[in-house]
Amino acid sequence: MAGGAHIQTIGVSHTYKGGGAKVLGQIDLEIRPGEALALIGRSGCGKSTLLHILSGLSVPSVGKVLVDGALITEPSPSRIMMFQAPSLYPWMSVEQNVGLGLRFNGKMKEAGHRIPEVLELVELGDYAKRNVQDLSGGQQQRVALARSLALKPDVLLLDEPLSALDAFTRHALQRDIRRICKDLGITLILVTHDINEAVMMADRALVLKADPGDIDAEIAIPIPGGRLPSMQEFSDVRRQLVAAYEAAAGLTMAEAQGFISDKSLNAPAPVERLAAN
Numbered sequence: 614m615a616g617g618a619h620i621q622t623i624g625v626s627h628t629y630k631g632g633g634a635k636v637l638g639q640i641d642l643e644i645r646p647g648e649a650l651a652l653i654g655r656s657g658c659g660k661s662t663l664l665h666i667l668s669g670l671s672v673p674s675v676g677k678v679l680v681d682g683a684l685i686t687e688p689s690p691s692r693i694m695m696f697q698a699p700s701l702y703p704w705m706s707v708e709q710n711v712g713l714g715l716r717f718n719g720k721m722k723e724a725g726h727r728i729p730e731v732l733e734l735v736e737l738g739d740y741a742k743r744n745v746q747d748l749s750g751g752q753q754q755r756v757a758l759a760r761s762l763a764l765k766p767d768v769l770l771l772d773e774p775l776s777a778l779d780a781f782t783r784h785a786l787q788r789d790i791r792r793i794c795k796d797l798g799i800t801l802i803l804v805t806h807d808i809n810e811a812v813m814m815a816d817r818a819l820v821l822k823a824d825p826g827d828i829d830a831e832i833a834i835p836i837p838g839g840r841l842p843s844m845q846e847f848s849d850v851r852r853q854l855v856a857a858y859e860a861a862a863g864l865t866m867a868e869a870q871g872f873i874s875d876k877s878l879n880a881p882a883p884v885e886r887l888a889a890n
């Protein structure tokens with residue numbers, strides 16, 4: 614099984630072709646093998662751009678990304694991106710969808726043992742023959758996750774893949790994705806607007822500010838074992854993240870105090886409502 618990749622960015626800065634403003638300032642970042650890292654920040658601050666650069670889907674205009682010491686210039690099946698839409702083929706069964714990555718990468722010989730193995734991991738062991746159209750949104754994301762895991766990635770990159778799911782399904786997937794990545798030693802990088810999601814899933818969060826995108830704060834999330842929003846450590850870290858998010862978003866003091874004064878963990882935090890708009 615994979616051991617997780619070490620990722621380093623050196624002086625990464627980005628401007629999209631065709632001119633326009635610089636989207637990323639200068640990102641110097643190190644991610645440990647097997648670490649779970651969340652990227653948060655207001656809409657448009659460059660989170661997805663950075664995620665694409667870390668995956669190799671985009672090449673930065675300046676600087677470089679090293680994975681286990683090697684320069685990356687293109688995507689690789691060892692670094693898998695997952696998006697909000699699970700992108701499944703509706704006319705295929707669960708196992709056929711899970712096998713697609715193996716097929717495209719010439720690894721169909723492994724399918725016989727690998728597909729049942731990863732379906733067990735995502736708790737869909739009994740669903741192999743089902744048509745994906747008959748599954749719920751959360752189960753479809755589990756199929757997409759199984760398809761990603763089938764390739765034994767070193768790095769899993771998530772671009773808000775759970776944002777379309779209901780709160781209960783989302784919580785279960787947050788917990789399971791973190792557990793699976795920890796068990797398999799996969800480096801996990803996720804972009805999210807949801808502060809609770811960052812605290813549920815990550816060991817560390819980077820808060821980005823915009824114009825140009827830069828790391829404004831780094832918050833460790835040292836909560837051992839299972840995580841629940843009702844835990845004191847959870848709400849402590851969450852509060853730190855809300856404050857850092859608000860500072861990076863450049864809210865006025867009055868706005869920030871209004872947001873931070875909301876201590877409710879059950880209701881969506883004001884900052885999350887703000888970010889969703």
Ligand SMILES: Nc1ncnc2c1ncn2[C@@H]1O[C@H](COP(=O)(O)OP(=O)(O)OP(=O)(O)O)[C@@H](O)[C@H]1O
Nearest residue numbers: 629630633636654655656657658659660661662663
């Ligand atoms: N392909 C592109 N070409 C030109 N500009 C782009 C492209 N993709 C993104 N941008 C611009 O780069 C900036 C950062 O976008 P990006 O999607 O990385 O931000 P984000 O923080 O992920 O936003 P959101 O949270 O809304 O998804 C935005 O101003 C966006 O308009």
